[in-house]
Amino acid sequence: DGGITQSPKYLFRKEGQNVTLSCEQNLNHDAMYWYRQDPGQGLRLIYYSQIVNDFQKGDIAEGYSVSREKKESFPLTVTSAQKNPTAFYLCASSITRVANVLTFGAGSRLTVL
Amino acid sequence: SQQGEEDPQALSIQEGENATMNCSYKTSINNLQWYRQNSGRGLVHLILIRSNEREKHSGRLRVTLDTSKKSSSLLITASRAADTASYFCATDETSYDKVIFGPGTSLSVIP
Numbered sequence: 001d002g003g004i005t006q007s008p009k010y011l012f013r014k015e016g017q018n019v020t021l022s023c024e025q026n027l028n029h030d031a032m033y034w035y036r037q038d039p040g041q042g043l044r045l046i047y048y049s050q051i052v053n054d055f056q057k058g059d060i061a062e063g064y065s066v067s068r069e070k071k072e073s074f075p076l077t078v079t080s081a082q083k084n085p086t087a088f089y090l091c092a093s094s095i096t097r098v099a100n101v102l103t104f105g106a107g108s109r110l111t112v113l
Numbered sequence: 114s115q116q117g118e119e120d121p122q123a124l125s126i127q128e129g130e131n132a133t134m135n136c137s138y139k140t141s142i143n144n145l146q147w148y149r150q151n152s153g154r155g156l157v158h159l160i161l162i163r164s165n166e167r168e169k170h171s172g173r174l175r176v177t178l179d180t181s182k183k184s185s186s187l188l189i190t191a192s193r194a195a196d197t198a199s200y201f202c203a204t205d206e207t208s209y210d211k212v213i214f215g216p217g218t219s220l221s222v223i224p
Contacts (some may be wrong), residue, residue, distance in 0.1 A: 004155075033212070042201060042216035043156075058211065090155055100205045100212050101146065104155035 002027045006091050006105035013078075013085070013112050021076045021108045023091035029103070030096045032074035036060060037088040037107075046089075049074055050096075078110060086112045118215050119202055125221040132189040134218040136202030137182075143205040145178055147187050150199045150217070159187075159200075194224045 004025045013019045023032065031050050035043040045058030049068040063082025068074055074093075078085045088109050092102040120135045136145070144163045148156040162169045162178045162185065169176045175188040189196055201217045 035214070040219075043214040045211055045213065048211055056211075088153075092156075094212075100144070101158050101161055102148075102156070102203075102212060104157070106155045107153070109153075 004091055004093055004103055004105035006089075006108050008108060009106065011108060011110045013110060015112055016080045018077055018079050019110065021078070021089055021091075021110070023074045023076065023105060024072055025074075025093045025103075026072060027093055027095075027103060028071070029093035030071070031094045031100070032068065033092045033094075033102065034058075034064075034066065034074070034076045035090045035092065037090060043090060046076065085110055119200070119218045121218060122216070123219045123221075125223065126192055128192060128194055128222055128224050130192055132192050132196070132220055132222070134187045134200050134202075134220070136185045136187070136215055138185075138202075138204045138215075139183065140204075141207045142180075143207055145176075145185050146203045146205075146212070147174075147176060147185075148201045148203060148214075150201065152198075156201065189220075192220075192222045194222050196220060197222045 007022045033048040034046040037043050044060050046064050047066040049055035052071050055068050065077045090107045091105045094100045094102050118137050146161045147159045150156045160171045160176050162176050173190045178185045199217045199219050201214050203212050203214045
């Protein structure tokens with residue numbers, strides 16, 4: 001079955017550590033996105049990529065980094081520079097920029113201890 | 114930047130009643146979408162309405178779009194307990210290659 005796989009589902013991190021969240025899709029979608037969701041809040045865009053080897057900052061990119069070396073993969077690194085990283089992270093993809101119906105993964109919950 | 118704003122923030126209704134959620138946005142859009150999120154899960158796409166459409170139906174869902182007022186509404190008819198979830202509107206701005214989500218409406222359907 002086609003879909004988006006995010007891993008790990010739960011992740012604990014000590015302050016000062018970088019962590020990488022994985023996002024893999026087998027939908028053959030060109031565009032991929034990372035969103036952050038805080039309790040009771042909507043989604044805020046961190047980074048997005050419309051094509052391999054290219055990505056753009058969203059509204060809250062500071063303290064995060066991404067890469068898009070393969071069409072299927074869009075990993076997100078939460079660096080130690082991110083001051084409040086505890087959140088629920090959602091990866092999504094869409095066929096192209098046009099229409100932009102998003103398919104979401106199940107999410108990764110990051111807790112900083 | 115927050116594009117869409119849903120209203121109300123929370124809604125509690127009895128099973129069988131209709132639920133209406135509203136979304137307002139600020140700039141020109143290509144389309145507007147509604148998504149659903151069960152607690153602690155990813156979002157699921159419900160329906161998309163293009164900027165040149167005024168109303169769209171899908172099963173028990175009815176979406177309207179008023180571009181002159183920059184607003185949309187989602188109506189869920191004959192609600193069920195399984196409809197309990199958060200509902201988000203999302204807009205595809207004409208100026209940017211990204212989809213922006215509102216803060217969502219939390220719907221509780223009481224059996």
